[in-house]
Amino acid sequence: MNLNQPVTYIKGVSVARAELLFSELGIRTCNDLLHLFPFRYIDKTQFYTINQLQRNTSEVQIVGKITSVKTVKQKRGSRLVATFSDATGSIELVWFKGAKWIKDSLKGGVPYVIYGKLNWYNGVASMPHPEMELVSEYKKKLQTAMQPVYPSTEKLSNKGIGHKVMRSMVQNALQQTFESIEEVFSADFRNEHKLLHKKEAILNIHFPKSQELLAQAQYRLKFEELFFIQLQLLLKKLINKSKNKGFVFGQVGEIFTNFYNNHLPFDLTNAQKRVLKEIRKDVGSGAQMNRLLQGDVGSGKTIVALLVMLLAIDNGYQATIMAPTEILASQHYNGIAELLEGTDIKVDLLTGSTKVKKRREIHAGLEDGSLQILIGTHAILEDKVQFQNLGLAIIDEQHRFGVAQRRKLWEKTQNSIDKSSEEVGGAIPPHILVMTATPIPRTLAMSLYGDLDISAIDELPPGRKDVKTVHRYDSHRLGVFKFLKDEIEKGRQVYVVYPLIQESEAMDYKDLMDGYESIIREFPSPKYQISIVHGQMKPADKDYEMNRFVNGETQIMVATTVIEVGVNVPNASVMVIESAERFGLSQLHQLRGRVGRGAEQSYCILLSSYKLSSDSKTRLQTMVETTDGFKIAEVDLKLRGPGNIMGTQQSGVLNLKIADVVKDSPILFQARQSAMQLLNDDPNLSLEKNSLILKRLTSLRKTSGIWSDIS
Numbered sequence: 001m002n003l004n005q006p007v008t009y010i011k012g013v014s015v016a017r018a019e020l021l022f023s024e025l026g027i028r029t030c031n032d033l034l035h036l037f038p039f040r041y042i043d044k045t046q047f048y049t050i051n052q053l054q055r056n057t058s059e060v061q062i063v064g065k066i067t068s069v070k071t072v073k074q075k076r077g078s079r080l081v082a083t084f085s086d087a088t089g090s091i092e093l094v095w096f097k098g099a100k101w102i103k104d105s106l107k108g109g110v111p112y113v114i115y116g117k118l119n120w121y122n123g124v125a126s127m128p129h130p131e132m133e134l135v136s137e138y139k140k141k142l143q144t145a146m147q148p149v150y151p152s153t154e155k156l157s158n159k160g161i162g163h164k165v166m167r168s169m170v171q172n173a174l175q176q177t178f179e180s181i182e183e184v185f186s187a188d189f190r191n192e193h194k195l196l197h198k199k200e201a202i203l204n205i206h207f208p209k210s211q212e213l214l215a216q217a218q219y220r221l222k223f224e225e226l227f228f229i230q231l232q233l234l235l236k237k238l239i240n241k242s243k244n245k246g247f248v249f250g251q252v253g254e255i256f257t258n259f260y261n262n263h264l265p266f267d268l269t270n271a272q273k274r275v276l277k278e279i280r281k282d283v284g285s286g287a288q289m290n291r292l293l294q295g296d297v298g299s300g301k302t303i304v305a306l307l308v309m310l311l312a313i314d315n316g317y318q319a320t321i322m323a324p325t326e327i328l329a330s331q332h333y334n335g336i337a338e339l340l341e342g343t344d345i346k347v348d349l350l351t352g353s354t355k356v357k358k359r360r361e362i363h364a365g366l367e368d369g370s371l372q373i374l375i376g377t378h379a380i381l382e383d384k385v386q387f388q389n390l391g392l393a394i395i396d397e398q399h400r401f402g403v404a405q406r407r408k409l410w411e412k413t414q415n416s417i418d419k420s421s422e423e424v425g426g427a428i429p430p431h432i433l434v435m436t437a438t439p440i441p442r443t444l445a446m447s448l449y450g451d452l453d454i455s456a457i458d459e460l461p462p463g464r465k466d467v468k469t470v471h472r473y474d475s476h477r478l479g480v481f482k483f484l485k486d487e488i489e490k491g492r493q494v495y496v497v498y499p500l501i502q503e504s505e506a507m508d509y510k511d512l513m514d515g516y517e518s519i520i521r522e523f524p525s526p527k528y529q530i531s532i533v534h535g536q537m538k539p540a541d542k543d544y545e546m547n548r549f550v551n552g553e554t555q556i557m558v559a560t561t562v563i564e565v566g567v568n569v570p571n572a573s574v575m576v577i578e579s580a581e582r583f584g585l586s587q588l589h590q591l592r593g594r595v596g597r598g599a600e601q602s603y604c605i606l607l608s609s610y611k612l613s614s615d616s617k618t619r620l621q622t623m624v625e626t627t628d629g630f631k632i633a634e635v636d637l638k639l640r641g642p643g644n645i646m647g648t649q650q651s652g653v654l655n656l657k658i659a660d661v662v663k664d665s666p667i668l669f670q671a672r673q674s675a676m677q678l679l680n681d682d683p684n685l686s687l688e689k690n691s692l693i694l695k696r697l698t699s700l701r702k703t704s705g706i707w708s709d710i711s
Ligand code: ADP
Pocket: 266, 267, 268, 269, 272, 295, 296, 297, 298, 299, 300, 301, 302, 303, 437, 461, 462, 568, 597
């Protein structure tokens, strides 16, 4: 039977059930159903004794005897409670329904096998509505080792598709389609990588014959899933490199050399030098660069960006930096304009609030090539903005921009879209450098940005002191205020940040305003000047307040998380985060990155209530223990899972059925390794032995998001 036929072909799947399977689980074909993998197994091979029971064991199987039975009156009706004991202890069995009938059927003094979920109350375990069988009966039956439990929804179980029904549908699907299950790896490949045959794997993932076979089936299917993702990403990278010709920045010219020798205000760190080398290799190769530059806040990405832009200009090209907010774009502009003082390089700023006259000037300068560097926001993406000769586009803080926008930058330059040209492949896109301060763990980066090359600045400029981080409870707020006064006395500035979480926006706003009021009371004018910035303000007002703080006119900045990204106020030395337990780790880390930018010792104070979930505790503790962005990212990934890390939603790469990029990272590395080896030996997959892989890949190209921006 054809695997692509709708599930209604399977015995036991009515049209109504098929509709539910689709609306609830997205299952349309037999193949989809075979690839609905169990998320756990009921292992009825194992028996527990009562003293082995733990809070986190979900379903358990126990042998014991009923020692007493009582009926307990409750508000409505009554419940039946039986004491069930083995040699090591006892638990309670509870029935809320059918008490009368069950009471009559229970036998005292004879051994039962019971099975069910445990509830814990005051340290006592009870099992509501257990499955029960007399040991004498149990022994007569053949026991299947492990039963699959499938993902389900409330609606499914309400409509009668419970675990048992699901199990039987999958079983029927297996029986009807088993012979049609297609292998995607050759026997040699399977031998080399110790992989089960696909049929064996599918069979044992649903109905494992043993723990050993289950483990092998899981390995095989995870490997396959990760292998094809890596293969696609690597291929895309290869295609980008061979198809997308790139401008060659072949020479280090006068502009770069002059700047490097006479204007660079500090020595580059080794990490900055290494990254620069990696980038120079890319831009000299003749292929388009697509590189991700990771570097913690304050690691000095800007100077690297500037040096690469100078290289572009030296070779006759223009360059641009795009940032997610006006404030960030202005800061880049100010910083870069300052660095370029005393050189002849023309740089300008384009944002949503650039006046029309200025805008026209910029457009003209870009088109005639006299404006060499443009810094700006999304405004750069507007159609009217055309460059004469854009050779390099840098995107700061990647996660705020989507893949589509990255793509749009490719088409910004007149020399690349030669509309009169019939020649295929005549268009040359600019080199793309994406900069992010949100470190992405290696495993995730490999899946998410597997088609980009990755560089990391993993070293901070010298003399930087770690931000001292402490966790304090709300009741210590007065002590914290005292500390702030001391710091302000020394001439420093201070941030106080409040959470803003969409679901409770009104309440958060109130918290912010209450906080603001109390800070005004504690820090009276005119001695203290306070800025406030939040999301409900007009952009112009926000900028005004922000600028007062940047210019040192105010000592305290009270804000919601709008200050999260990028602002640079080296004189600010304290970051107070209110309700810190409500922030995510990467957000906390980003916020902390706002201080510690100057030479002074800086501090981060995390304020929280006493009531903390265990995840919140871990987050706060991690912040206190380390300032290493990569370590923090790893913890974050473990806490939240890959689906919630910034930027992953847009990727589609992480819609994994069985593998988990965090837990299965060893398999991920192996899969990537063998995909690389395969492409090395047979770049076009034209060898007969790779024909199955090619076939699978071809069908993936039609459905997988990975190919979306390749024509
Ligand atoms: P980010 O990576 O967060 O964008 P920036 O580029 O803004 O970091 O750099 C942070 C600060 O460190 C800036 O004030 C910059 O001038 C300074 N800086 C960058 N590189 C070095 C270096 N090699 N030595 C000393 N200071 C540096």
